[in-house]
Amino acid sequence: MSTLTTQQKSDIEKLWSEFWTGGITNPLTVIEQISFLMFARLLDVMETTGERRAERTKKPFHGRFSGKDDPRRWKNFKQRDAGEMLRVVRDEVFPHFRKLNGGTTFAEYMQDAQLMVQKPSLLVSAVNMIEKLPITEGDAKGDLYEYLLSKLTTAGINGQFRTPRHIIRFMVELLEPKPTETIGDPACGTAGFLVGAMQYLLETHSSAKGKIKGESGEILYTGDLLEPYRAHIQSGMFHGFDFDATMLRIASMNLMLHGVDNPDIHYQDTLSNSFPEKFGKQATGGFDVILANPPFKGSLDEGDVHPTLTQAVKTKKTELLFMVLILRMLKKGGRSATIVPDGVLFGSSKAHTALRHLLVKQNQLEAVFSLPSGVFNPYAGVSTAIVVFTKGGKTDNVFFYSVEADGYSLNDKRDAVSENDLPNALACWQKKSAKKDTDRTAKHFMVPVQEIEAKDFDLSINRYKDAKHEEVKYEPPKKIIAKLRSLEAEIAKDLAELEAML
Numbered sequence: 001m002s003t004l005t006t007q008q009k010s011d012i013e014k015l016w017s018e019f020w021t022g023g024i025t026n027p028l029t030v031i032e033q034i035s036f037l038m039f040a041r042l043l044d045v046m047e048t049t050g051e052r053r054a055e056r057t058k059k060p061f062h063g064r065f066s067g068k069d070d071p072r073r074w075k076n077f078k079q080r081d082a083g084e085m086l087r088v089v090r091d092e093v094f095p096h097f098r099k100l101n102g103g104t105t106f107a108e109y110m111q112d113a114q115l116m117v118q119k120p121s122l123l124v125s126a127v128n129m130i131e132k133l134p135i136t137e138g139d140a141k142g143d144l145y146e147y148l149l150s151k152l153t154t155a156g157i158n159g160q161f162r163t164p165r166h167i168i169r170f171m172v173e174l175l176e177p178k179p180t181e182t183i184g185d186p187a188c189g190t191a192g193f194l195v196g197a198m199q200y201l202l203e204t205h206s207s208a209k210g211k212i213k214g215e216s217g218e219i220l221y222t223g224d225l226l227e228p229y230r231a232h233i234q235s236g237m238f239h240g241f242d243f244d245a246t247m248l249r250i251a252s253m254n255l256m257l258h259g260v261d262n263p264d265i266h267y268q269d270t271l272s273n274s275f276p277e278k279f280g281k282q283a284t285g286g287f288d289v290i291l292a293n294p295p296f297k298g299s300l301d302e303g304d305v306h307p308t309l310t311q312a313v314k315t316k317k318t319e320l321l322f323m324v325l326i327l328r329m330l331k332k333g334g335r336s337a338t339i340v341p342d343g344v345l346f347g348s349s350k351a352h353t354a355l356r357h358l359l360v361k362q363n364q365l366e367a368v369f370s371l372p373s374g375v376f377n378p379y380a381g382v383s384t385a386i387v388v389f390t391k392g393g394k395t396d397n398v399f400f401y402s403v404e405a406d407g408y409s410l411n412d413k414r415d416a417v418s419e420n421d422l423p424n425a426l427a428c429w430q431k432k433s434a435k436k437d438t439d440r441t442a443k444h445f446m447v448p449v450q451e452i453e454a455k456d457f458d459l460s461i462n463r464y465k466d467a468k469h470e471e472v473k474y475e476p477p478k479k480i481i482a483k484l485r486s487l488e489a490e491i492a493k494d495l496a497e498l499e500a501m502l
Helices: 006-021 027-057 082-099 105-110 120-132 138-149 165-175 192-204 224-235 245-257 274-278 307-312 318-329 350-361 422-430 432-436 449-454 477-501
Strands: 183-185 211-213 219-221 238-242 264-267 287-292 330-341 364-370 384-390 397-402 406-408 416-420 444-448
Touching (some): 027 120, 027 138, 027 245, 082 120, 165 406, 192 245, 307 350, 318 330, 350 449
Parallel strands (some): 183 238, 287 330, 364 397
Antiparallel strands (some): 330 384, 364 384
């Protein structure tokens, strides 16, 4: 699924085993430590880019370091000998991380960030390996992260697993976020959705002049048309919550490396009582757009769930509570694309039906895109769907689309394949005419709300799909009898020959 070369993958494997033999065996800690070092290298790359731009434009540049010879810069400390490199990274680079951007949330998460590498030789290996990785290229950096995160054998314990980037991209394009809007994710993990939204904005708001060629010939989007919204994008637009501190550090680094200087990322269980107390503005009616793949595994302590959620849908199931939470977090008219397990669409419990009733009768349920069950391999084989809805409004018809292929094999390898329904699904969704489709044997069609109500608000596409009946043409009976006689004659002849041989 990644565009990393075999050599790059083998370099990562080698680095991984060096951490392992160096005594760092928790996969999340390894990823975090590699992230810190990638971040150190990227900060230096960003600094050099800023310095060059300043030289070219003759405008002042306020960097994150004290100049070209600052010992905390990657290009300077990587040349030190092993013992000195370890000292500089531990005693100067990490304290510098904590001071970045003043008292921002990023600085808040870096407070307890520390270099876990104790062996100078391991640090030298890690620095040399990261120097070789393609982390300055946007997509390659994403692939690298993807590959590192695929090493998380613990993924899925808390119901958390990676959303593939092409699925994120598809969901962002379904909602088309604007640079004036506020975007949230109540269970953000490594901030994949927020980064996806930022990349979408850069691509859709770059003029012809603002698209430049990168070192490897790829197009880099400068987002030059986003200038009027820059302050909002840097510190007001992106909000993420999670209750895994390591994930939050990775999320903050991920967003900063994608051009969001001061992302609003917080340690918070968004289902709990403390969410509205601590973050009242975001907890109720705070967002124009919410993109999410919330954890849907098991249940939780009902006593700590905020009553506004359980009053709407009485349940302990996280996947149902997150849907109610997202509705509460959206502004009126705000919209969401959220991944849910299939059970949410057709589960027959009172809570399942109550949630679907809430979506269809009190809000505008717009679309259900069912996904093939291998999309989350190798983490989970669960069948899922993307539900698109707007807070408030009225549901008249619901657009259903059965995505059967997403451009990758549906086994654990997830290799690229040619079959991909996602571009067509997006095109059909964007074309208003396609929304009038009534052919129930097709991959997509509209279903009127009355029919959904009549079927107990079932949102599974199979309840509305018609099987294709292909007419089978048979030969005339006389012809079939003639063929049977001829076959019988052949069998009789073979039997006679066998008998003669005995």
